Amino acid sequence: MVDLVYFQLLSAALFVIGMYGVLARRSAVLIVMSIELMLNAVNINLIAAASHLGYRSVGEAFTNFDGQIIAIFVITVAAAELGLALAIILRIYRNRGSVNVDEVDLMKW
Amino acid sequence: MSWILFIALAVLTLGGGLGVVATRNVVHAALALLLSLLAVAGIYLILFAEFLAIVQVLIYGGAITIVLLFAIMLTRTAEYPRITDNRQWPLAAVASVATLAVLAGSFWTKAAVDTQPHNPALTDLANSLFTRWAIPFEIASLVLLVALIGAIIIARESEEGT
Numbered sequence: 001m002v003d004l005v006y007f008q009l010l011s012a013a014l015f016v017i018g019m020y021g022v023l024a025r026r027s028a029v030l031i032v033m034s035i036e037l038m039l040n041a042v043n044i045n046l047i048a049a050a051s052h053l054g055y056r057s058v059g060e061a062f063t064n065f066d067g068q069i070i071a072i073f074v075i076t077v078a079a080a081e082l083g084l085a086l087a088i089i090l091r092i093y094r095n096r097g098s099v100n101v102d103e104v105d106l107m108k109w
Numbered sequence: 110m111s112w113i114l115f116i117a118l119a120v121l122t123l124g125g126g127l128g129v130v131a132t133r134n135v136v137h138a139a140l141a142l143l144l145s146l147l148a149v150a151g152i153y154l155i156l157f158a159e160f161l162a163i164v165q166v167l168i169y170g171g172a173i174t175i176v177l178l179f180a181i182m183l184t185r186t187a188e189y190p191r192i193t194d195n196r197q198w199p200l201a202a203v204a205s206v207a208t209l210a211v212l213a214g215s216f217w218t219k220a221a222v223d224t225q226p227h228n229p230a231l232t233d234l235a236n237s238l239f240t241r242w243a244i245p246f247e248i249a250s251l252v253l254l255v256a257l258i259g260a261i262i263i264a265r266e267s268e269e270g271t
Contacts (some may be wrong), residue, residue: 001111001195001225001226002111002155002200002223003220003221003222004220004221004224005216005217005220005221006115007156008216008220009217010119010122010123010152012209012212012213012216013123013209013213013242014122014123014126014145015208015212015214016206016208017123017126017129017130017205018126018129018130018131018206019193019204019205019208020201020202020205021129021130022196023195023197023198023200023204023205024130024194024198024201024202025130025195026193026194026195027196029135029137029177029180029181029184030129030130030135030138031220032177033129033138033139033142033177034112034129034130036122036146036169036173037126037129037142037145039142040145040146040149040169041263042148043149043161043165044152044153047153047156047158047161048156048226050158050246051156051157051158051226051227051228051229052156052224052225053221053224053270054227054229057244064160065229065233065234066237067235068158068160068229068234069234069237069238069242071158071161071163072164072238073245073249075164075168075169076249076252076253077249077252078173079168079172079253080252080253080255080256080257081255081256082173082176082256083188083256083260084260084263085174085177086176086179086180086260086264087186087259087260087261087263087264088184088263089180090180090183090184090263090264091263091264092167093184093246094181099184100238102195103259
């Protein structure tokens with residue numbers, strides 16, 4: 001069987017890929033996609049920990065799987081965040097004619 | 110057997126992720142994201158979290174990818190190839206690799222050994238969601254409602270010209 005630590009390493013790698021995308025990309029839509037990658041990495045971590053450790057901690061009955069429920073909430077919030085982010089991107093595009101985040105510097109000091 | 114599945118799905122997940130951050134064509138990036146998200150659903154399946162796998166396919170594979178493609182379509186596609194990466198991308202790569210080293214090191218040194226994935230019954234999951242987590246559940250639905258109303262108001266063309 002695959003141990004828990006390999007799922008955690010996979011999730012760390014996916015999170016880091018998303019983090020690189022957020023830091024290096026300049027198109028707002030691509031930044032949103034990278035944020036989705038990071039949220040998925042967190043979900044892998046939560047679900048792997050829930051299904052590997054929830055059983056062991058109580059012995060026989062599977063009572064502690066809060067990780068799966070938190071993952072459901074993460075998916076919900078990700079959907080809400082994506083809808084809002086895309087609405088804001090559309091508004092920025094309409095106002096400024098570009099989705100390049102380096103050109104959105106109105107509040108830059 | 111599960112090792113073969115895990116390695117194949119991990120390669121698909123990470124390859125899709127690298128496709129998202131590396132490709133110049135934004136539509137290809139969206140399709141790479143779809144590949145990665147579906148592979149993550151497979152990862153949930155080998156963890157025996159089949160409800161989460163179905164939710165992942167429905168929400169990420171269906172809704173989120175379609176919404177992203179609509180956003181790409183509604184903004185100007187001709188501009189995207191000109192938006193290159195940041196000039197600081199080497200710095201971003203260094204920061205990412207450093208974060209990976211810290212995360213992987215801490216996961217590796219604190220590794221839990223000899224654990225088996227187990228499957229909670231779907232009824233237990235539902236019971237927990239609607240009893241212990243009932244209030245967060247209701248708040249989540251409120252968050253979705255507020256976010257959707259806000260998205261409509263932000264994105265809508267107003268008659269008075271904003």
